[in-house]
Amino acid sequence: MNEFKGKVVLVTGASSGIGAEIAIVFAKHQVRLSITGRNEENLKKVAEECRKLGAKEVLEIIADLSKDNEAEKIVEETIKMFQNMDILINNAGTVSLSLLSKATREEFDETFDVNVKAVVFLTQQAIPYLEKTKGNIVNISSIASHFYDPKVLLYSMSKAALDQFTRTVALEVAEKGIRVNSVNPGYVPTNILRLICDTSEEKEDFQKLSSTLHPLGKQNLTVEEIADSVLYLASERAKMVTGVCLDVDRGRSLTGQ
Ligand SMILES: NC(=O)c1ccc[n+]([C@@H]2O[C@H](COP(=O)([O-])OP(=O)(O)OC[C@H]3O[C@@H](n4cnc5c(N)ncnc54)[C@H](OP(=O)(O)O)[C@@H]3O)[C@@H](O)[C@H]2O)c1
Numbered sequence: 616m617n618e619f620k621g622k623v624v625l626v627t628g629a630s631s632g633i634g635a636e637i638a639i640v641f642a643k644h645q646v647r648l649s650i651t652g653r654n655e656e657n658l659k660k661v662a663e664e665c666r667k668l669g670a671k672e673v674l675e676i677i678a679d680l681s682k683d684n685e686a687e688k689i690v691e692e693t694i695k696m697f698q699n700m701d702i703l704i705n706n707a708g709t710v711s712l713s714l715l716s717k718a719t720r721e722e723f724d725e726t727f728d729v730n731v732k733a734v735v736f737l738t739q740q741a742i743p744y745l746e747k748t749k750g751n752i753v754n755i756s757s758i759a760s761h762f763y764d765p766k767v768l769l770y771s772m773s774k775a776a777l778d779q780f781t782r783t784v785a786l787e788v789a790e791k792g793i794r795v796n797s798v799n800p801g802y803v804p805t806n807i808l809r810l811i812c813d814t815s816e817e818k819e820d821f822q823k824l825s826s827t828l829h830p831l832g833k834q835n836l837t838v839e840e841i842a843d844s845v846l847y848l849a850s851e852r853a854k855m856v857t858g859v860c861l862d863v864d865r866g867r868s869l870t871g872q
Pocket of ligand 1: 655679708804
């Protein structure tokens with residue numbers, strides 16, 4: 616039996632990387648999808664793929680989550696099209712290189728607006744609908760939330776805030792029958808690397824190094840592995856799981872590297 620069939624699933628940041636794969640995995644389970652991103656062309660491609668793979672309906676929403684009120688717009692448009700919501704995946708995120716000595720107010724605002732503020736207000740708007748369906752939320756955080764790497768100070772701080780949001784909101788909305796969890800990936804090769812590596816050599820070095828850091832196999836994680844973990848937390852199999860920030864990192868966090 617396919618428990619997800621016909622459910623309404625909203626995935627932010629589905630135009631690329633992890634979010635695109637999450638949308639694809641849900642599409643295979645014949646859900647009704649609302650997907651968001653800034654890049655119209657990429658989002659359209661993902662939507663087409665989702666339709667081919669079995670999604671009942673796909674709504675594409677172009678929204679920039681660094682701007683006020685765009686998060687609320689996403690929920691409004693989703694409800695206008697589908698009337699309800701079962702699963703919310705807060706995946707859209709950004710990263711910057713930001714030692715304290717070099718950090719700027721612009722980088723701070725961009726990182727926290729997208730990774731934290733948009734999640735808070737999108738979720739706030741979605742709660743009444745998730746209460747009706749006894750739905751659930753999966754946030755995409757990062758193992759950076761509990762790493763101490765000075766080069767990504769602002770990103771790590773934003774993901775630590777997101778973990779706090781996950782646990783605290785899980786407690787607030789448990790009485791409404793809503794579960795809230797997060798998946799915290801280790802490094803996964805996606806477009807996000809362009810934001811912290813300038814050259815292809817830098818990218819290659821980064822990927823090589825990170826692949827050596829995993830006790831559970833000397834290879835990088837894949838978007839499919841992250842999407843599978845999201846599917847688990849969103850499913851009935853996890854019906855007793857809430858307030859959990861699940862590291863999916865081939866054991867990297869255990870090494871403290
Ligand atoms: N890749 C990793 O190693 C890794 C590890 C841990 C956690 N994560 C987290 O995983 C999530 C997805 O990242 P990814 O690796 O899949 O990166 P990605 O391929 O760059 O995808 C990021 C997604 O977020 C969207 N996004 C970024 N800024 C946005 C904004 N201002 N407004 C609206 N949408 C915005 C992008 O939309 P457009 O492209 O259309 O602009 C894209 O769909 C993020 O939350 C990231 O922090 C990634």
